[in-house]
Amino acid sequence: MVDSENKFDVIVLGAGPAGLAEGYALKSAGKSVAIVENYQWGGTCPNRGCDPKKILLSGVQARDRVEQLQGKGFSSVPFVNWSELEAFKETYTSKIPSGSRNGAVSAGITAIDGDPEFISDDKIQVNDKVYQAQNFVIATGQRPSQINISGKENLLTSTDFLSLKAMPKKITFIGAGYIAFELATIANSTGAEVHIVHHNDRPLKGFDKQYVDELIKQLENRGIKFHFNVDTNAIEKNDQGYTLKAKNFSLDSDLVVGATGRIPNTDKLKLDKAHVEYSAKGIQTNDHLQTSNKRIYAIGDVLDKNEPKLTPVAGFEARYVADILNGKNDQAIVYPAIPTLVYGSPELAKVGLSTIDKENSDQFHVVDQDQTKWFTYYRTNEHVAKAKIVFDKDEQIVGATILSNEADEVINYLTTAINKKMTHDEVVNTIFAYPTPASDLQYLL
Ligand SMILES: Cc1cc2nc3c(=O)[nH]c(=O)nc-3n(C[C@H](O)[C@H](O)[C@H](O)COP(=O)(O)OP(=O)(O)OC[C@H]3O[C@@H](n4cnc5c(N)ncnc54)[C@H](O)[C@@H]3O)c2cc1C
């Protein structure tokens, strides 16, 4: 028998952006809700992901803005003091776990701390207590993966990097995805010698190759060194630091960060006991985000899905499942166009269709614009500003790739234009404040 106080309409596993959004949406609709978290309330994004990274980047971006204006009012590039910047970041992150937990409790959600394990189709056990629910929502996210090489225990993760107390003189990243590009830019701007080692020659492979090559060129100009087609097979510790070893290749550094992807947190949940199917890529669901056990849903990064694993996508899925469980929706999930962005200086962003090949070249065409001399970028003396816009036969924008320091802002406007199917005339007849990246839109679309 399960005590009545341990019975809920819905139990959510994981208190990250997905799990918390789910809990709040269900609670405000009158359901009894518990959330179980086994580590830091708030999850990856505010504790060890998006937010701390972006705080560190704020210092980097301020420095870079001054660097661009050398000889145009400034004569030296400021030194970014890593320890102070990191301490500033800590003033934000240190409040997240308690703030997130207290917020949930204040909203009337039952907060449970510990490792949940399914013991049947409708019950879990946490710290020797059994809890029962009509429905479960699994939102346990992902964690850094570790490459299986000799000396892998010598590798730091992105989480370790974001809390370094001192920036080393020389740092190496293995992998060249979002995390390596972003953290390498931060390390470079705070004075470190930075190397990126990648196993093939196609980093950021979801992005337009020409623009990735241009981004690499910009980062090389800043002093970041790329080593492509290097398959790391060992990290050896020595008196000075660490040596990365590969065939005919060796690189010494003070620290080495593994940034070769992330893996779903499914292993501790005893999913088999609840008949929930999953793969190495995450929990498998139907188009209603329902697992192989009809009373259990999965949302956020823990899903095995094609959509990018990002915070706003996790929130979208949480609201969708809440609507299903609140009886407001029974349709399959339909995702809007989702923008993705590699932060740094410059930023690389994309939404929708990014490239077209011979097979679909009669249905789409691409306009590639070098904006570097446009007023928006001229006034800040940007090194590069480019935009590749994909149009369909009706001249409707269906995709874009942007490379500039304003890419985050521009990609959001273009995402709206794609989702709202805005025509060129609708854009031109919208009065945007001038001069801003928004007022450039009439020349882009
Ligand atoms: C360095 C870095 C930078 C990033 N930058 C961005 C960015 O700029 N923009 C963006 O959109 N996304 C970014 N992301 C991705 C973003 O953090 C995730 O997409 C987002 O956090 C996913 O939310 P989630 O709730 O699904 O998972 P998480 O945020 O991972 O939350 C899952 C929660 O479940 C808990 N948990 C895990 N296992 C269990 C278990 N067995 N039982 C109970 N609880 C468990 C975890 O402790 C965690 O609190 C970044 C990620 C990283 C690592």
Ligand SMILES: NC(=O)c1ccc[n+]([C@@H]2O[C@H](COP(=O)([O-])OP(=O)(O)OC[C@H]3O[C@@H](n4cnc5c(N)ncnc54)[C@H](O)[C@@H]3O)[C@@H](O)[C@H]2O)c1
């Ligand atoms: N700005 C953002 O939105 C943002 C920022 C950071 C992270 N994230 C999220 O976190 C996820 C993980 O980021 P990530 O950068 O760790 O993963 P990723 O999948 O983006 O990139 C990993 C890279 O490592 C390479 N790699 C794999 N094995 C390797 C090996 N043995 N040696 C060398 N290279 C190897 C892969 O080819 C790939 O290029 C992202 O996919 C995204 O969902 C998003």
